[in-house]
Amino acid sequence: MTSAAAIAPPTPAPLSPHTLVLMAAACGLCAGANYFNQPLLHSIAQELGVNDAQAASTVTLAQVSYALGLLLLVPLGDMLERRRLVLALMGLAATGMLLSGLSGATHSFALLVLGTGMTGLFSVAAQVLVPMAASFAAPGTGGRAVGLVMSGLLVGILAARSVAGVLSGLAGWNAVYWAGAAATLTMAVLLARALPSAPPATRLGYGQVLQSLGQLLRQHPRLRSRALIGGLGFATVSVLFSTMALLLAGPAYGFSDTQIGLIGIVGIAGALMANVAGRLADQGREQSATLAGALLMLLGWALLWQGGHSLWAFLLGFLVVDGALQALHISNQNVVYALAPEARSRINAVYMTTYFIGAASGSAVGAWAWLHAGWGGTSLAGCVLGVLTLAVVLWDRRLARATSRQG
Numbered sequence: 001m002t003s004a005a006a007i008a009p010p011t012p013a014p015l016s017p018h019t020l021v022l023m024a025a026a027c028g029l030c031a032g033a034n035y036f037n038q039p040l041l042h043s044i045a046q047e048l049g050v051n052d053a054q055a056a057s058t059v060t061l062a063q064v065s066y067a068l069g070l071l072l073l074v075p076l077g078d079m080l081e082r083r084r085l086v087l088a089l090m091g092l093a094a095t096g097m098l099l100s101g102l103s104g105a106t107h108s109f110a111l112l113v114l115g116t117g118m119t120g121l122f123s124v125a126a127q128v129l130v131p132m133a134a135s136f137a138a139p140g141t142g143g144r145a146v147g148l149v150m151s152g153l154l155v156g157i158l159a160a161r162s163v164a165g166v167l168s169g170l171a172g173w174n175a176v177y178w179a180g181a182a183a184t185l186t187m188a189v190l191l192a193r194a195l196p197s198a199p200p201a202t203r204l205g206y207g208q209v210l211q212s213l214g215q216l217l218r219q220h221p222r223l224r225s226r227a228l229i230g231g232l233g234f235a236t237v238s239v240l241f242s243t244m245a246l247l248l249a250g251p252a253y254g255f256s257d258t259q260i261g262l263i264g265i266v267g268i269a270g271a272l273m274a275n276v277a278g279r280l281a282d283q284g285r286e287q288s289a290t291l292a293g294a295l296l297m298l299l300g301w302a303l304l305w306q307g308g309h310s311l312w313a314f315l316l317g318f319l320v321v322d323g324a325l326q327a328l329h330i331s332n333q334n335v336v337y338a339l340a341p342e343a344r345s346r347i348n349a350v351y352m353t354t355y356f357i358g359a360a361s362g363s364a365v366g367a368w369a370w371l372h373a374g375w376g377g378t379s380l381a382g383c384v385l386g387v388l389t390l391a392v393v394l395w396d397r398r399l400a401r402a403t404s405r406q407g
Helices: 017-034 040-047 054-071 073-079 083-105 107-120 125-135 141-171 176-192 206-219 221-241 244-249 255-269 271-280 286-307 311-337 341-406
Strands: none
Touching: 017 083, 017 107, 017 125, 017 141, 017 176, 017 221, 017 341, 040 083, 040 107, 040 141, 040 244, 040 255, 054 073, 054 107, 054 341, 073 083, 073 125, 073 206, 073 286, 073 341, 083 125, 083 176, 083 206, 107 221, 125 141, 125 311, 125 341, 141 255, 141 271, 141 311, 206 221, 206 341, 221 255, 221 286, 221 341, 244 255, 244 341, 255 311, 271 286, 286 311, 286 341, 311 341
16 A cells, blocks of 8 residues: 555655755744743643643643644645645644634633644644655755754754743743744745645555555564654653753742743754754764664753752753754654655654654653652653663664665
């Protein structure tokens, strides 16, 4: 099913640097919308009359709904015209942000839950754009194209926290969602003019496309290993993302939403690792980048453990952990996209669904660890997940060697 019904498309013209930058910005906006709430949890809890755990549950909800979008909507990128699909998804994600903004005006936590779920579900437009960048890249530059677009996505996620914190301090937390909706709609208009037509890659129906996801997973052992690396790696970092606002707003630091948001700027430097990892992939060195990422993840959590009483240790640990995740993620994508080029959207759906199931699981683990054992328990949870990530990286290296011998 992955190739028999494939359509042989005409060779596309490579995307211009301007279009790639625009795609990177759009990815950043879409993915970043799922992280607006992270520096705002304390303010959301106070204004909507819920406890910290209920407010933190919106972080998990955003990740779960995003994972559902990856599973159910991203595969459409192989069977529909991708330009129109991207624009439709961005419009629906903006609608979800508008609902979240209204929740602040109406003091309705239920409306925030609805808006968060809708935004998460449809902001997977970013994950239709990423394989488009790989498909339209000039020969030998796929890694760099994916790295550039993913850099935009990752910077967007990190900047979203900072911008959300600053806007919340200036105009209230619901203003963050109004601004996000306006920016997303504006970006959709710009993309409508810049993106090339991207015809379907398969004649399979929707049911067959969904069925083929399992076939791809069974057919490619390294899709399984790389998806697991991504899921565990993001789970490790999500432990941090779901609890850092609670630590920084608590007695140890007493930071405001604006101050917490500004902390996210530190992580932008880590996002630059995406470009480095992309270039290493183009040189055939993704295995080295993956191992380095797993080891750096453990180092970062060792620093974060000290971050409960040292801001400098927290900042350095945040930077290292975030950079480590980018090294893992970009290396993973370059490996899995090469497994079945005619099914990149479906490959991406399998990989990214696992990735965000890991994120949702990590958020839930982080909230549980914080509730029962504070920052020490949270740090221990991050370290345990980091060790599991390293174990799967070593398994993947064995699979790569076995594949190389068979080839």
